Amino acid sequence: MNARVELWGVRKAFQEDHPNVFWAVDGIDLALPAGGVTVLAGPSGSGKTTLLTLIGCLARPTEGRVRLDGRDISGLPEPFLAALRRQTFGFVFQRFNLIRGLTVLDNVMLPAYPLGPSHRALTRRATALLVRLGIGHRAGALVESLSGGEAQRTAIARALINDPSVLIADEPTANLDTALSLAFLDIVSDLRAEGRTLLLSSHDPLVREASVVDRVVELRDGRVVADHETRAEPAG
Amino acid sequence: MTEWRPALARQRYLLDFTVAAMRRRRARNLGLLVVYGGMVFLLASVLFYTGALKHEAGLLLAEAPEIVVQRMVAGRHDLVPETHAETLRGIRGVRGVQGRLWGYHYDPVVRANYTLLVPPADDIAPGTAVIGPALARARGAGIGDVLSFRGYDGALRAFQIQAVLPQDSGLVSADLFLVAEPDFRALFGVPAGQYTDLALRIPNPREIQTVAEKVLEAAPDSRPILREEMLRTYDAVFDWRSALVLLPLSGALLAFAILAWEKASGLSADERREIGILKAVGWETGDVLAMKLWEGGLLSLLAFLFGTAAAYWHVFGLSAPLLAPVMKGWSVLYPDFRLTPAIDATQLLALFFLTVLPYLAATLVPVWRAAVTDPDEVMR
Numbered sequence: 001m002n003a004r005v006e007l008w009g010v011r012k013a014f015q016e017d018h019p020n021v022f023w024a025v026d027g028i029d030l031a032l033p034a035g036g037v038t039v040l041a042g043p044s045g046s047g048k049t050t051l052l053t054l055i056g057c058l059a060r061p062t063e064g065r066v067r068l069d070g071r072d073i074s075g076l077p078e079p080f081l082a083a084l085r086r087q088t089f090g091f092v093f094q095r096f097n098l099i100r101g102l103t104v105l106d107n108v109m110l111p112a113y114p115l116g117p118s119h120r121a122l123t124r125r126a127t128a129l130l131v132r133l134g135i136g137h138r139a140g141a142l143v144e145s146l147s148g149g150e151a152q153r154t155a156i157a158r159a160l161i162n163d164p165s166v167l168i169a170d171e172p173t174a175n176l177d178t179a180l181s182l183a184f185l186d187i188v189s190d191l192r193a194e195g196r197t198l199l200l201s202s203h204d205p206l207v208r209e210a211s212v213v214d215r216v217v218e219l220r221d222g223r224v225v226a227d228h229e230t231r232a233e234p235a236g
Numbered sequence: 237m238t239e240w241r242p243a244l245a246r247q248r249y250l251l252d253f254t255v256a257a258m259r260r261r262r263a264r265n266l267g268l269l270v271v272y273g274g275m276v277f278l279l280a281s282v283l284f285y286t287g288a289l290k291h292e293a294g295l296l297l298a299e300a301p302e303i304v305v306q307r308m309v310a311g312r313h314d315l316v317p318e319t320h321a322e323t324l325r326g327i328r329g330v331r332g333v334q335g336r337l338w339g340y341h342y343d344p345v346v347r348a349n350y351t352l353l354v355p356p357a358d359d360i361a362p363g364t365a366v367i368g369p370a371l372a373r374a375r376g377a378g379i380g381d382v383l384s385f386r387g388y389d390g391a392l393r394a395f396q397i398q399a400v401l402p403q404d405s406g407l408v409s410a411d412l413f414l415v416a417e418p419d420f421r422a423l424f425g426v427p428a429g430q431y432t433d434l435a436l437r438i439p440n441p442r443e444i445q446t447v448a449e450k451v452l453e454a455a456p457d458s459r460p461i462l463r464e465e466m467l468r469t470y471d472a473v474f475d476w477r478s479a480l481v482l483l484p485l486s487g488a489l490l491a492f493a494i495l496a497w498e499k500a501s502g503l504s505a506d507e508r509r510e511i512g513i514l515k516a517v518g519w520e521t522g523d524v525l526a527m528k529l530w531e532g533g534l535l536s537l538l539a540f541l542f543g544t545a546a547a548y549w550h551v552f553g554l555s556a557p558l559l560a561p562v563m564k565g566w567s568v569l570y571p572d573f574r575l576t577p578a579i580d581a582t583q584l585l586a587l588f589f590l591t592v593l594p595y596l597a598a599t600l601v602p603v604w605r606a607a608v609t610d611p612d613e614v615m616r
């Protein structure tokens with residue numbers, strides 16, 4: 001598992017055609033080595049979510065380059081970006097974005113459909129993930145009936161179904177109480193131990209100060225204003 | 237992905253997802269199905285009905301004589317004398333010439349026309365009649381009852397009903413009134429030795445055209461009518477009538493089409509969000525399109541099947557109560573019989589493509605637009 005993400009002079013504009021063009025991300029250079037947990041911190045509106053979508057190939061930068069293992073991915077055609085979203089990056093959205101009316105299991109299996117794996121193998125893989133995240137008993141439940149913590153774990157399982165090397169989570173503890181937040185950090189710790197790269201955005205001091213975090217990057221007005229290594233304990 | 241097995245499995249997954257998605261939006265899809273199926277139903281009904289009537293007319297004319305000869309006097313249809321029949325019998329290629337006696341009679345009681353006819357076998361006893369089923373129904377008459385008409389001379393003539401023709405005996409038997417030759421002549425004032433027209437039997441179809449020419453030479457006041465011509469006239473009349481039905485219907489059809497188009501092409505916020513999510517978790521534009529293609533395909537196929545099945549039942553099971561008044565023409569005594577199913581495969585295929593393809597196009601365009609935008613935008 002190897003995914004080194006580098007950003008070179010990345011900028012993202014909204015309302016490009018308007019006279020009041022707005023740069024949500026305004027010139028970011030950043031290198032994320034493979035493995036480890038990085039937290040993007042900063043006040044509301046500082047561009048955290050926007051930056052995550054640029055790294056996770058959900059949107060393209062207006063300017064600058066995003067590289068994955070030295071390869072420029074910012075200009076790739078859509079099918080390649082879709083393949084990266086499917087297999088290299090797992091994305092856990094702030095509001096989870098599960099598909100209503102489907103069961104937990106179906107939601108988790110969804111990202112694997114385009115690959116056409118055997119149904120039995122896929123079901124087994126998804127079930128194993130749910131069990132590992134402690135919600136195996138909810139596999140058959142409709143996602144509308146889930147609690148916040150269960151919905152988040154479902155979203156994490158969905159992000160992991162194709163075994164991505166990078167997991168991106170936007171404000172993962174925003175809807176969770178302390179106990180559930182700590183449980184989330186345990187999951188992060190496990191994933192880190194597997195060698196995955198984790199990239200989180202968070203206001204939450206509980207996350208920023210967690211022992212599992214290797215690095216905190218502070219954003220303001222779309223720029224990096226601080227960047228500290230925090231990690232003491234070695235990676236698993 | 238180039239291997240066929242995962243590609244096939246992928247389609248299975250997309251199909252499963254589609255079926256689940258359609259079930260989630262049950263009300264909307266049912267609405268679409270009803271509107272769309274109704275459209276197919278109307279079109280297919282007209283199609284089936286026209287086809288069946290043509291088929292019926294074709295069967296009818298198959299037994300008709302190859303040439304019917306009328307006599308024209310100063311452009312007006314007149315009686316044919318027996319001497320003409322003698323002349324025509326002499327033409328080579330003519331197997332037989334039969335004088336026919338028939339005419340329309342208006343009955344003020346039921347305000348409808350009957351077709352009075354002397355059957356070729358002339359096996360009806362004077363003073364009796366055999367009547368068609370619709371006529372029997374209209375007059376409430378059965379075997380043994382007596383019906384009377386006022387003849388050309390104003391005298392009332394009574395007929396005792398000997399038999400009623402069976403229900404399913406065809407399109408034109410409904411309003412028949414079969415009588416004996418002397419009764420017919422008395423009623424219409426046709427002198428002996430005169431006929432309404434002459435029926436010519438010509439066994440060799442290649443001689444029909446030359447025989448027609450020779451008929452004109454031998455009897456310049458005659459007008460030969462070929463069976464082929466009648467067949468074409470029937471076709472034209474039925475086509476014209478189906479156009480007549482479709483014309484007022486076309487307004488309704490257009491409204492239907494617009495409604496279906498709008499329903500199909502509008503993408504709900506829910507659907508847009510779903511497409512965004514699917515793309516965000518790694519579905520390609522092609523996957524989303526394939527999924528929606530399944531959805532549109534399933535829906536329009538169902539609508540087509542329901543619509544045509546309902547039309548089949550309407551036309552061949554119920555004898556097309558919604559279309560019959562226009563399609564059967566001027567006779568007020570509608571035949572009450574089941575049409576024999578006669579379906580034109582190419583027409584059905586055309587209907588299939590005319591209903592399924594536009595629907596797919598209508599659904600795919602907005603989906604395509606949603607599916608090619610960056611996933612983060614669709615989700616906001």
Ligand SMILES: Nc1ncnc2c1ncn2[C@@H]1O[C@H](COP(=O)(O)OP(=O)(O)OP(=O)(O)O)[C@@H](O)[C@H]1O
Pocket residue numbers: 014015022024042043044045046047048049050051616
């Ligand atoms: N699609 C968009 N169109 C216009 N402006 C946008 C769009 N997306 C984001 N922005 C703006 O870009 C800025 C950065 O937004 P972003 O969501 O990245 O911030 P954030 O750091 O994640 O904030 P928060 O902590 O509140 O989630 C905000 O001012 C936001 O209003």
Ligand SMILES: [Mg+2]
Pocket residue numbers: 048049050170171
């Ligand atoms: Mg945010």
